[in-house]
Amino acid sequence: LIAGSGKTKSGHGPSTAPPPGMAAAKPPAASAPPSPAALLRPKVVSPSPPPAPSGIRPSDSERSKEGEGKVLALINPVPGRAPWMPVAIAEAKLRRGELEITLQDKINYHVEVDDGLKAMDGPSNAWCAAFVNWCLMQAKYPIENLGYPNRKVAKARAHGFYEVDGPKEKSEKTPPKVRNPLFVELDRPIYGAIAMVTSRQGHGRHVGFVYAKSGDEDLILLGGNQRSQIRFSAFAKNLRTQVMVRNKNGKAEIRKSGSSSYLKYFIPIAYYEQSKKDLVEPGLNEENVVSLNLILGIPPEKPGGKKGGLSEDIS
Template sequence: MTKEFLSAKYDADTLTVDYVAGDGSHLLRSGGTVAWRFNNPGNLRPGKKGVLIYGAIGIGDTKTNKSFLIFSSYEEGRKQKKALLRSRYNDRTIYTMLTGIDDGKGKLIYGYAPKTDSNDPEKYATVISKHTGLPTTTKLSSMTDAQLESMMDAMEKHEGFHGKKETRKEKEVPATNIVVTDGAKPKADLPVKVEIAGKAHETKTDKSGRVPTIVHLTPGEQVKIFLTAVDGQWKKAHEFVMAQESKTLALIHSLDIFSGTTEVKKKGETKAPAAPAARTPTQYVVQPGDTAGRIAKDFETTVAELQRDNPHIKNIARIFPGDKLSVHGKASAKQAKAGGATKPAPLPQAPKKSAPEKKPEPPKQAPAKPAEPARSKEGSGAPLALIPVDQKRAPWMAVAIEEAKKWAGKTESTITKTSNYHKLTGAGFLTSLEGKDNAWCASFVTYCLTNAQPAYSKWKNSFRARAVALDATFVEIKEPVYGAIMLQGTHHVAFVYAKDGDSYACLGGNQSDQVNFTPFKKSLRFFVPIAYSEFAKKEIKDGKSLVNHSCADLNKAFGISLHKKEGDATR
């Protein structure tokens, strides 16, 4: 196999493992033995039922009610087996490794191949001894790496990895993955029509804007994708021919329909003077380059009112990107110009005649279109439908900022008690944030992406930093923008927040065991979700540069007291 597979599922009825690569292609592997199908030469099992161990990409349940781990490759499976032998069994002999050790009550526990699991550990130990030339009383800790590898070869053969070679089958199946977006935000729950070889199927995007994967079962067949237009009719958005390679693409759908609760003013009706309206705030997320004065001007309010309405901000003159403000200005219902927000098409005026306009019948073949609410002229006393501020710039950064403020200098030993980001993002087999084997930078980034409004998809194996570069639903960009995912080497990810001299100030988790701002400048690559890629590319084209903030000032402003690690390590 040349591709790195990031997830896998097993069908016990057909004895087939479905491996999925970062580009969306599938490898169907059947026949052979469980050890071969699962890339698991040691027949390793989950520590707990249904719980992965680090390095595994899936779990296969057999018809005999046994569960085995699935690895991305033979090499990875063997690597994890070696790690297990050197950790859990290193102080055991060949024989006690297999049988288990006495629990003090006459019961053998923690054996690699105990009798209680239908094994013959004595025979197994003899096989290893004959192959390696080592007595069964040899401790693993006394073995050289070469001797351990020799023992693993014997175990691999005994576990059946090389059996039934004549029945082995592999078939690579390409696929197309589609994300529907407005260029910056994924379009969730959007009606989509997929037509394959003339046969139509209607579906919807998921919460991250993804269309169900289109598997290329019959190369050469034509596929058409339809989205709804402004008139509610289906409009062809893309077409392609099933080919031998996989692809991932973003379809732009810029139509937004905003609903507001209004009632149409009836003919001859005289309205009593309206009571003073309750002050309903607009929630605004501070963008790079914003100042309190600029925000006040855009929303037709004052800096003093901004300070009064946001007591959680100690000094409104010192606001930072990602801060959330409640704005009660006269223009709270208008579209703010700050922060790169875009203005949606205005809602139509209410008809000047007494009778409301007749609504057209929606087409039968397309989903029903929400009725557009009427809007009055300012001061007429007629109902008003409010359009929310549409802020497109890196919505996940608001989540990251909230987490930074929430933990404000606390270390992972405290954070893990209530916010194990591994568990919160589906990697619950990593039961803690503490320790070098539980690196949580990627799970923190994933948490922010998937809890943004709207939610963005996570990459496969999202607890691994390097996997972001392997997943086609994340796009590499040539230079960073605010909120871009920074990948340093292959081992650390964080969000780009600002420039700090000749470095980038990055907000992330697992930085000195905290959520904090840390500078990075070497071996960096930058990625954004594919749903956000058009907006990011436009920012780069338009020369939207990062603002300047030092990490020291940012940490101080957010109440983060840096935790010093040995050698000033940042992770």
């Protein structure tokens, strides 16, 4: 399954200079073994996570609008984990795959998080990061680095969960790239982690929430701007090479799809202590993307239909 909106949205190149005391992150090789179960910054001291919000909006219908009686609550948040996930799931149920061109008339996530953009539709208005930040904001987690330059537009960038423009010295002409202090990177995924789809060069191209596994090599993300909708989509965990074989008629066929991107994982720093417990049992079940989207009223792709590409970060 190829996930995304199919739009190409430009992005800036990644920084190569890590903040003091931290090693530069390197994209994993295609043949690299699974990451160790350790956090990259184990010495971070953080406050306790805020409580789950009490005003999360439920779906406007507890059963499918097609009259089939499918209980929408089959897609449930995991109790006691990732307080922003009930928000994301409730919003996905409420919006039921509505496309961005009409969805923005009901809610505009760019405007909601005040990232400076005014529209969701169009090749320069990727809203995946705005949706993630909106869910975090509803769950009472901070999303903006006060006092930082370009702090608003950072909320519209997938790469902004990893790096942002930091405060600059008087002698510096441009702000230095620094790790976003609001988020901690994990070595491996847990339920509700913010997953950044990352290019070979290390730049974030898309972002969503980790929801489940899809086989051994893919994760299912719940996110916005995935084919211009809020929906479930599968993404490769690691870089991988496409494998071609010849069938009995001698025609070349794809045996295994390749991936030019991989996933990096983040959680709010206020959730750090809880994430250490979550890593013991990541809470990721095996699920089927088509089945999950059908519960939201999103039909499967038609055979031979045009498939969308990745949603891209904005400049």
